[in-house]
Amino acid sequence: MANKRKRAEPNNGTPKEESSVAVTKKAKKAEPFTLQIVAGSYDRVLHGITATITPGEDKADFADTFLFNAHTSAIRCIALSPPSAPEPGKGQKVMLATGSTDERINVFNISAHPPSQKSKDEQDLLSKIAPRKILENPKNREVGALLHHSSTVTKLAFPTKGKLISASEDSTIAVTRIRDMTVLSSIKVPIPKQMGRPSGDTAAMGGAPSGVNDFAVHPSMKLMISVSKGERSMRLWNLMTAKKAGVLNFGRDTLAAIGEGRHSSGEGRKIAWEPQAAEEFAVGFDRDILVFGMDGTPKCKVMPDSRTKIHEFSYVPLGSKEGDGSLLCVSTEDGRIMFFSTETNDLSEAADDKKTESLSVAQFVAQLGGKAAGIQGRIKDFAVLKPSDDSDELYFTCGSSDGKIRVFRTSIAELKKAKKVQDKEKKQVGKLLGAYETQNRITCLEAFVMIPRPDGAEDSEDEFEDVSSSDDDDEDDADED
Numbered sequence: 001m002a003n004k005r006k007r008a009e010p011n012n013g014t015p016k017e018e019s020s021v022a023v024t025k026k027a028k029k030a031e032p033f034t035l036q037i038v039a040g041s042y043d044r045v046l047h048g049i050t051a052t053i054t055p056g057e058d059k060a061d062f063a064d065t066f067l068f069n070a071h072t073s074a075i076r077c078i079a080l081s082p083p084s085a086p087e088p089g090k091g092q093k094v095m096l097a098t099g100s101t102d103e104r105i106n107v108f109n110i111s112a113h114p115p116s117q118k119s120k121d122e123q124d125l126l127s128k129i130a131p132r133k134i135l136e137n138p139k140n141r142e143v144g145a146l147l148h149h150s151s152t153v154t155k156l157a158f159p160t161k162g163k164l165i166s167a168s169e170d171s172t173i174a175v176t177r178i179r180d181m182t183v184l185s186s187i188k189v190p191i192p193k194q195m196g197r198p199s200g201d202t203a204a205m206g207g208a209p210s211g212v213n214d215f216a217v218h219p220s221m222k223l224m225i226s227v228s229k230g231e232r233s234m235r236l237w238n239l240m241t242a243k244k245a246g247v248l249n250f251g252r253d254t255l256a257a258i259g260e261g262r263h264s265s266g267e268g269r270k271i272a273w274e275p276q277a278a279e280e281f282a283v284g285f286d287r288d289i290l291v292f293g294m295d296g297t298p299k300c301k302v303m304p305d306s307r308t309k310i311h312e313f314s315y316v317p318l319g320s321k322e323g324d325g326s327l328l329c330v331s332t333e334d335g336r337i338m339f340f341s342t343e344t345n346d347l348s349e350a351a352d353d354k355k356t357e358s359l360s361v362a363q364f365v366a367q368l369g370g371k372a373a374g375i376q377g378r379i380k381d382f383a384v385l386k387p388s389d390d391s392d393e394l395y396f397t398c399g400s401s402d403g404k405i406r407v408f409r410t411s412i413a414e415l416k417k418a419k420k421v422q423d424k425e426k427k428q429v430g431k432l433l434g435a436y437e438t439q440n441r442i443t444c445l446e447a448f449v450m451i452p453r454p455d456g457a458e459d460s461e462d463e464f465e466d467v468s469s470s471d472d473d474d475e476d477d478a479d480e481d
Contacts, residue, residue, distance in 0.1 A: 031055075033387050034114040034450040035407070036065070038096060039399050040075030041440035046098055049436055050114065050135060050450070051407050053395070055387075060407045060434035063133040065115075066140045068108070071100035079156035079164070080446045081178075083112040091139075092451055095178055097164055099153025105146035105166055107178065111137045113453040148174055148183050151211060159217050165224075169211025173226060173237075185242045192230040216271040219278045227268030227283060234268055234283060248296045257350070257359045258288035259306040274315045276326050280342065284310055289330065291342045291362065300347050300360040302328060302340050309333040312381045318412050320389055327365055327415060331382050335375035337396060337408075339365040339415060339429075366418035368396060368408055368430040377402045383447040396430070399445035405436045 032054040039047045048066035053059075081095035092112040099105050115135040149168035157165045163184075164176045173187040191210045215226040223245070224237040232255065236245040250266060260266045270284035280299060283290050287309055289302035303310070313330040316339075328340045346363035369375045382398040394415075396408040410430035418427050 031452075033452075035060075035385060035395065035397060035447055036094075036110065036112075036450050037383075037397050037405060037445065037447040038078060038080070038110070039405060039438060039440070039442050040070075040078050040098055040444040041403075041438070041442050042074045043440045044069055044071045044073060044075065044100075045440050046070035046075060046078075046108075047438050047440060048110070048140065049405060049438070051397070051434070051436075052114070053407075053409075053433065058409075058431060058433060061133075062434060062436040063135040065135055065137060066110075068142070070098050070106055070142075071102050071104060073101040075100050075443055076153060077156050078444050078446050079158050080110075080448055081158035081164075082161040083448075083451060084161060086454065091453065093139075094448060095158065095161065095164075096446075097156045097158070097166075099156050099166060099168075101152045103147070103149050103151060103153065103168075105149070105153055105156065105164075106142055107144045107146070107164075107181075108140065108142050110140050112448075112451045114450050116453060144181050146176060146181060146183075148176075148186070154212055155214050157215070157217060159221055165215070165217065167212035167215050167226070169229070171211050171228070173212060173215060173224075175242075187237060187242055189226065189228055189235065192228070213268060214270050216273050216281065218273055219275060225271055225281060227271055229267055230265070232266040234271070248292075250290075251298075254290070254298055254359070258285060258290060258301050258303075260285055260288075270310075270313060272314050274326055274342075276315075276317050276324065282313060282315075282328060282342075284313055286310070289313060289328070290359075291328070298359060299344075300342060300362050301350070302330065302342070302362045304361065304364055308336075309378075311378060314382075314384065316384050316394065318416065328362065329382075329384065331379035331398070333378045334370060335373075335377050335379055335400070336370035337368040337379060337382060337398065339367065339418075341365050341419060363419075364427070366415055366427040366429040368410060368428075369398070369406075369432075370428075372428045373430075373432055375400075375406070377404075380442055381445040383445060385447055385449050387449055395433075397445065397447045399442035401441050401443075403438045403440050403442060405438060405442070405445070407433045407435075409433055 032052055035051040037049045046068040050063050050065050051060040075098055077099045079097045083092045083094050086092055094110045094112050096108040096110045097105055115137055149170055151168050151170035153168050155167040162178055164178055167173045171189045171191050175184045177184055189212055209229045211229050213227050213229055215224055217224045222239055224239050225234050227234050233247050233249040235247055238245040255266045268283045272282050274280045279294050281292055287306040291299045293299050311331045315326045316329050317326045318324045328342055330338045340362040342362045347360035350358055350361050377400045379398045380401050382396055385395045392411045392413055394410050398406045408430040414429050418429055
């Protein structure tokens with residue numbers, strides 16, 4: 001029997017697998033994300049704004065979320081806690097604390113999620129007749145107040161979601177458990193002795209300025225550094241025992257090298273730890289910043305000149321790994337955020353002919369804002385946010401005394417590229433995504449990236465629990481007296 005010849009399949013020069021119809025999957029479109037911005041003001045108003053950003057678009061969509069007449073006098077500082085632990089069917093929350101010159105600390109519950117679609121639909125009519133877009137969440141509310149300070153509250157911080165550390169001009173630093181509003185411990189900072197009295201001084205004896213200007217907690221949660229009024233030094237505190245661990249004085253020559261002469265106060269005004277390796281910290285003065293190593297020795301100064309005043313600064317990591325390094329970001333009186341590298345290999349010698357101690361100078365990397373971006377007013381405070389841990393983009397929310405909140409976008413890659421450029425004119429980075437007019441004189445600002453709302457979690461009456469039943473970290477339950 002003759003073998004049947006198998007019919008040849010048509011072949012156009014492509015393999016059989018490739019000749020089949022290819023099913024191409026569409027690239028997943030990047031989802032918009034929302035930033036929750038909270039600003040305090042001289043006008044006693046606590047203003048909450050959301051900025052919704054769609055990746056690939058160069059704009060931010062702003063909306064009002066809450067507006068509280070929070071205090072009876074100017075708001076000096078605010079702090080946000082980490083979000084609460086997720087629970088099925090319930091929304092997560094963030095604790096917000098505000099401090100004022102009225103000596104009070106007010107605590108609020110803030111939703112960690114953007115408004116639900118149901119809430120947006122209900123507020124469409126209100127947004128149409130209001131001069132500005134409104135996305136109000138009725139669960140953003142005040143839950144309590146703390147009255148343990150007897151003077152202006154100068155600094156607030158949540159080292160964990162269950163603990164609040166506060167400092168005041170009454171020369172105390174207190175640790176409060178938010179769950180039941182209980183003061184666990186209080187550190188008494190020594191009041192500096194008054195050295196003489198200037199002519200014409202009408203202050204009462206013992207009425208010289210005193211109190212804690214700022215503090216910073218080491219990432220290990222075991223050490224804290226504070227700076228106070230009237231002191232040319234910083235104090236180290238052991239948080240495990242709530243006792244003094246040491247005092248580091250600012251040398252006279254070191255202060256002279258940063259423009260703090262004999263007629264200046266010489267006191268530290270701000271302080272920040274480097275978050276990656278936690279092997280250095282920065283202390284801010286009126287017009288310059290000193291960077292110290294863990295041994296307390298000055299490593300370098302930061303500002304290339306003293307022509308502009310410093311308002312706020314913080315470290316920004318350039319990656320998630322410890323060896324990625326970080327940059328020091330500084331906001332100034334002339335509307336800029338300046339980036340500096342304080343790595344040992346990037347330091348340079350100061351060109352100074354004066355007979356004072358010579359300090360190395362940090363490398364200027366880039367700047368954001370300023371005259372090049374049409375911004376000349378001071379940036380009073382700012383916050384740096386990343387949409388996700390693996391994102392390369394950085395979003396800067398900046399609050400100015402003129403009442404405007406601006407959102408800028410830059411990237412870690414852009415900053416690394418600017419670090420290699422020698423031309424200062426090409427070191428302008430970032431893009432302005434939008435500005436929002438609060439009509440209040442902003443004094444402080446915080447922000448966080450809102451968490452996408454889980455399925456089944458709506459704005460129900462039981463979405464938020466009362467502060468008395470708020471969850472704490474396991475380590476928060478340890479006795480810290």
